[in-house]
Amino acid sequence: MSDETQHRRDLERRVSVLLADHPPGSTDRLDFLRAQFDAGLAWVHFPQGLGGLGLAREHQAYVDALLQAAGAPDNDPWRIGIGLGMAAPTILAFGTEEQHQRFLRPLWTGEEVWCQLFSEPGAGSDLAALATRAFPDGDEWVVTGQKVWTSSAHLARFAILVARTDPTVPKHAGLTYFVCDMSDPGVEVRPLRQITGEAEFNEVFLSDVRIPDSYRIGAVGQGWKVANATLNNERVAIGGGAPREGGMIGVVADAWRNHPERRTPELHARLMSLWVEAEVARMTGQRLRQKLAVGAPGPEGAAMKVTFARIAQELSGLELELLGEDGLRFQDWTMTRPERVQFTGRDAGYRYLRAKGNSIEGGTSEILRNIVAERVLGLPAEARTDKDVPWKDLER
Amino acid sequence: MSDETQHRRDLERRVSVLLADHPPGSTDRLDFLRAQFDAGLAWVHFPQGLGGLGLAREHQAYVDALLQAAGAPDNDPWRIGIGLGMAAPTILAFGTEEQHQRFLRPLWTGEEVWCQLFSEPGAGSDLAALATRAFPDGDEWVVTGQKVWTSSAHLARFAILVARTDPTVPKHAGLTYFVCDMSDPGVEVRPLRQITGEAEFNEVFLSDVRIPDSYRIGAVGQGWKVANATLNNERVAIGGGAPREGGMIGVVADAWRNHPERRTPELHARLMSLWVEAEVARMTGQRLRQKLAVGAPGPEGAAMKVTFARIAQELSGLELELLGEDGLRFQDWTMTRPERVQFTGRDAGYRYLRAKGNSIEGGTSEILRNIVAERVLGLPAEARTDKDVPWKDLER
């Protein structure tokens, strides 16, 4: 019997036991999720005792399929994406045993929502220039500063946070990584309205927020290294397996099919070109996932993200042209705070505007092109004058 | 009577006199051209006595029209374009009275063809890095080095030449500008074959070529300034007034009209897009010329050249796709040395290959974008480490 078959048999057995002990139809959702975690079936590539079984990552899809078929609840991964995609792998890699025990289970079950406090108004692409300060005070740190682009901040119990603990050393060296309790009275969350009219993100103002040293992730001054691990996870998360005509291309192709009266040869030429590009991007993502399954993630994820952003933007722009009269209409400009993002949801105008963010959020396309050029093609890095200067002496 | 009308009356009178004294039907071509020069009707914006009348440049078109209508010969401007467009204005601006008298008349009549010895294998965009050396020797200079991309070198009597007279100062400061007699025994011209198969340009090898100091244009060490004046003239020369569907777009539009059987909607969409771009470029050139007529040439010419190159390349690429089967054929790969360039001449394959040079010759599109960014938009110049270092100490 192959390893593959043996793993599957073993997982089937474990799922059966879980389902037998906690019949989805009659078990409380949270109880089920906790049991799933404790059975190591939450994320099988995590270690035993932390929701996993130490298996390869791709086995999880099989477990999920079995559970879904049995009508089991899921942990609403889109609601807790930051916890799952960014906080959890970082805590696992850099956290202490105590931190693993405290944070991972309620993170995975969704009992505790997480957000990310990295970006600042003055530190976007140049994240390491961030100015939020953390001063030591006994067994605690006292944190003051301003963060932006924080999704779920108003729903979150915890945040992963990078702050400056030493301004006298060069900027990358003076950072430390923390878990921040969002219920601290020094945390103020304000909605940050976007060009779509809604506030999907927040600004977070930190005023003398107190963080116990036991909530520090990694060593003092190692914050840049830890943060980079988080961000790499972010980029890898992009471009998950989608079917043909998944995403924006499906929406626009359907608009084409549904509006024969608005077709022009010029739009058809552009649509077909973009259909090809979207399909090739899908294949490229598929190939990248096959590569990841047998090796470590490389900077190729950056390339995928550039492509997806461009295609989504061109498609959503084309959709408005296709709609003509109706392209001039917009659903609603009222300020709202959505719980999750729907890139292809709402109306065409919303899609067009929201897609503009795709090439900015999670690394601008410009930065990602630098990454591809430097890390994949080995071209020289941009000239830097800020690497060896103490942060406090940098021009701003 | 307006100034404009007065100028026209005066020019009509002068043309009448020239034609009466030298009836085109019975006058030797060269005699006529010399007489035209001496009448100040060669380039009316040049000073009196040097082929002009000190008028504004745009009056020449009126003179040329009158002469053409009367069946007068022309000086075959495409054959002697480098003399007319580059050498002449530079000699006029920086040359001595003696040099004006010696060079300008036979240059304009075409009796003496000129070429340009600027670029070197190691100094393309970075022209100021050139390595050809000129050593003083009494009243003469002795020049040794290698030049490339010299059109008409095998036909030329004279060349404008930039050489390094002082390697111990920074690269821009050590250059001097000369007139080089191409009949010097130290000049060797070898055809430089291009990707089209033909050798439109040459490599020129200079071995102890002797140049009298009286052939120096501008002061010793001022070669960079003089050369820049030449190059600015080169860029201004681009994009002269063309009718609608002039140039490459006309060729491709006719191919479309003549090959109904090869039309596809996709090609039509691309053709129409390029038709619009070509027409807008034509209008932009027209607007730029109106601007030049009332003021000095600015760096906007650089922008035009980028556009023309791109459009020519896209159009010639599209033409091959339109031709299908016939796009696979090429007229002739035999090495030849054409006397003049026909960008839209020969067959479609030739046009496609030759157009690739449009974004390289006379300033690459990359350098021209730098010029637009820095001189028009005022963006910071590229970091330079080579400006203050003696040329001899530069890394190569």
Added chain:
Amino acid sequence: MTAVPNVADNVTTGLAPASDLVLLSTEDEQALRDSVRALLASRCTPDRVMAIFDGDDSLRQPLWTALAVDLGLAGLLVPEEAGGAGGSARDAAVVLTELGRVVAPVPFLSHSVVAATALLPSGDRELVAELASGAVTVALLTPLTASAGSFSAAVVGEDIGISGRVPVVAGALEAQLLLVPVRVADGVELHAVEADALGVTVAPVVSLDMTRQVADVALTGVASRVVVGADAGDSAVRRALLVGAALLASEQVGVAERCLEDTVAYLKQRRQFGRVLAGYQALKHRLADLYIEVESARAAAQYAAAAAATDDPDLPVAVEVAQAYCSAVAVHAAEECVQLHGGLGMTWEHPAHLYLKRAKADQLAFGSSGEHLARLAELVGLPPA
């Protein structure tokens, strides 16, 4: 290397030639630009414009009065003898560029350009004078997306009055008087209808571009009077839409040039990694390319305006070229403006989105790029496959 592309190295074709038009501003045009720009700088600030998206349009009426009445732009295209300023399409282009530069929420295009052009053949001198003075704001009842080539009248005359529905009309919300193309047996008549007359519904549309908010208009048995007869109505409307499209290009140039300027200014001060962003060559080259596009769009828009001003035979080609080109440039400039402002460009507080929304809505106005290219193909003899 010294040889250069020779655009004169051309072939001859049977194509209708381009016209030799002046593409630079005259001194009068520059003076007009300066006065409009000065007024807009003090009155039409980004925060006031932005407030319109949240329902506060207190900017709109006073700004329009200042432009239409105080500066006399309501009747810019109306001859002096008919009570107007006797300006040309070139002047209107100058105004539109300035309005585009600040995304001004005023019905200049719908009233002073489109409605005025449509009404000019009318014998109703009183109405023309009211339009010209700015006393009455007028809108031609056509969808903003309609073009001279695609227009067909949706309203018909019945015994009880005129009836029909016209979607996404620009300027209808601001208008006191609607100019309605009515389909009759022997052509199209233009009827005048009070905007608050019985049977008229002007339903505001939540618009992608709230600074040019459109409305769906329905007429049900509305009493009206004919102001342009059936012999001239159709051509009056088409002419108005053609001139509208010609001059929209200048608004698009205004949007584009302002986006470029703001982006350049921002990148010159924003630092990342110890350097101002404007010094990064990849951004420099993109801005250079954008500059080239904007200057090209400027030439195309000026050619179209000049052709409209002299009723040049090349106007139809000029309009399709200008619209096919300038629409895309304005969108591109606004998109680059958002992108190169980074996160800031995605925020509601920064005005970049105002330009993006105007540019994208303008792209849909007076016909799609496919329509423009298709008509151009016909005009220049390049038939489709």
Added chain:
Amino acid sequence: MTAVPNVADNVTTGLAPASDLVLLSTEDEQALRDSVRALLASRCTPDRVMAIFDGDDSLRQPLWTALAVDLGLAGLLVPEEAGGAGGSARDAAVVLTELGRVVAPVPFLSHSVVAATALLPSGDRELVAELASGAVTVALLTPLTASAGSFSAAVVGEDIGISGRVPVVAGALEAQLLLVPVRVADGVELHAVEADALGVTVAPVVSLDMTRQVADVALTGVASRVVVGADAGDSAVRRALLVGAALLASEQVGVAERCLEDTVAYLKQRRQFGRVLAGYQALKHRLADLYIEVESARAAAQYAAAAAATDDPDLPVAVEVAQAYCSAVAVHAAEECVQLHGGLGMTWEHPAHLYLKRAKADQLAFGSSGEHLARLAELVGLPPA
């Protein structure tokens, strides 16, 4: 900002699903690649390839013999029991990528892929075995520009033999045997004809890409023998053209990846203005974009090859996608290679032009991009206007 585009955030359609194919090379495929690459590195140098443009094609025959016979690639797609190597379309794709990397002037595509695929249904085992061994080089008599969708047989049978003209045939100059699609009453037969038979004229064409020189072939009353009957001939030819198009994409990937590699290497050593060119950000970003294109083309080409290898139902879509995409990427990469080599890239001495000519000719091969997009539109239910 942390939200990311969610491609799984999709809508469902009635569209035929994509197939789940392996897009990475197997170990066997990597070994094949290594051996082909090693042979080409020593035998197929740029100067020898370039000499072909000046009439010296002494490289061609020995190189083809080494590949076809010594490495056994003549019969790569022929089953072992029929005398071939029993490889798959994936293996042929590996070979084509390597051939593309050096613009190898050998008839692998025309013989080992197209002719072999067309001949597979034949009952003439001897002929198949000769093709597979490389003893006889074979070309299918179709224009290089023909595609599965556009193919129609131009040769007809008459009493005196078969007659017709087929322009721009690839591989005809190298072939000892021509495989001729002949139009007959009840379909298309494939006939075998000796290239030097009476009535056969193979006229070399001065080709844009002399490394795949095409020929105009004329047949006048030529004696021939049927090797695939009228029931199977048409589908055999279409299948051959479909597989040819699928695998051409891998050659295009080879061209593109080599252009990218050479350009990167050149820019890393070429200095201007005191810095290596590879450090200029505008060039870095262009190379990054080109890398993204090349990797995308690789995925599309591998999907097409994998689909051809398993005769997947998605093959028709895979081919149109791969051709519509990879053709343009190869051209773009070759154009960037010329441009970023500056003047050097315009010289005959530098091999960049070999890639440009191959890439451009490949773009015309097996159908134009318009044809690919039109057929794709039909396959995926996106009808034209």
